[in-house]
Amino acid sequence: MVAVIVIVVLVALGAAIGIWWSKRDRAGAGSSAIAAPVDPLAEGPGGPLDGLGIGAVVSHQGHDYVVRGQIRFDEDGYVWTEYHLDTGTDGEAGRAWLSVDVSDGTDVAFWRPADDAGELEPSGPVTYAGRTYKKVESGAARFTASGTTGVPDAGKAWYVDYQAEGGRRLGFERWSSEGSWEVSVGETVPVHLLEIYPAGRTSAGA
Structure with a gap:
């Protein structure tokens, strides 16, 4: 039983x-x-950088800039992008750009040419405009450019990045191994302080 x-x-x-x-x-x-997790700060759809590209309007500190061109860098799989901006001013004073690096978390910086840099070279700590900058990284990367950038459509670029206390940045770039260094000064921009209006839109509601 x-x-x-x-x-x-x-x-x-x-x-x-x-x-x-x-x-x-x-x-x-x-x-x-x-669905695979999506980085909310990436350049793709849904993030605050969504729509960033040629023709887009970038609003920063009360000023609107139109993206005129972009340069995409690739250093052995490590990629970042520079978006060249129209400031509405002619000449060297009118140049500005955003660098966007999402490889190790989103890092955005706003850059302008370093005035009166003269023959400043990326060798050891450097001093510019009363600040001392320390080297943080350097290398060379292949690039492709589109729109208005002032550089060839493709090639190889060399760079050296410096940083000072408070997050102020100093960058050196050259577009040939024997070329002269272009020096620029930059500052980190919190992504949430940028407003991006894709090409064809002039306001958030348009």
Whole structure:
């Protein structure tokens, strides 16, 4: 008698497990796959940099800048982008750009040419405009350019990046191995302080 009861219990338990497993399979088949996590600060759709590209308007510290060109750098798979901006002013004083690096978390900086840099070279700590900058990284990267940038459509660039206390930056770039260094000064920009209006839009509601 005991053996019969044990058999009945085992059969019932097996049936219950079978029903549960069948429902699980049906539920799984009817649901979509879990989406991969998306970096909310990336340049792609949905982030605060969504729409950043040639023709877009960038609003920063009360000024609106139109993106005239962009340069995409690739250093052995490490990529970043410079967006060249129209400041509405002619000449060297009218140049400005945003650098955007999302390889190790979103890092955005606003740059302008370093006035009166003269023959400043990236050798050891450097001093510019009363600040001392320390070297943080250097290297060379392949690049492709589009729009208005003032550089070739493609090639290789060399760079050396410096930083001072308070996050102030100093950058050296050159577009040939024997070329002269272009020196620029920059500052980190919190992404939430930028407003990006994609090409064809002039306001958030347009």
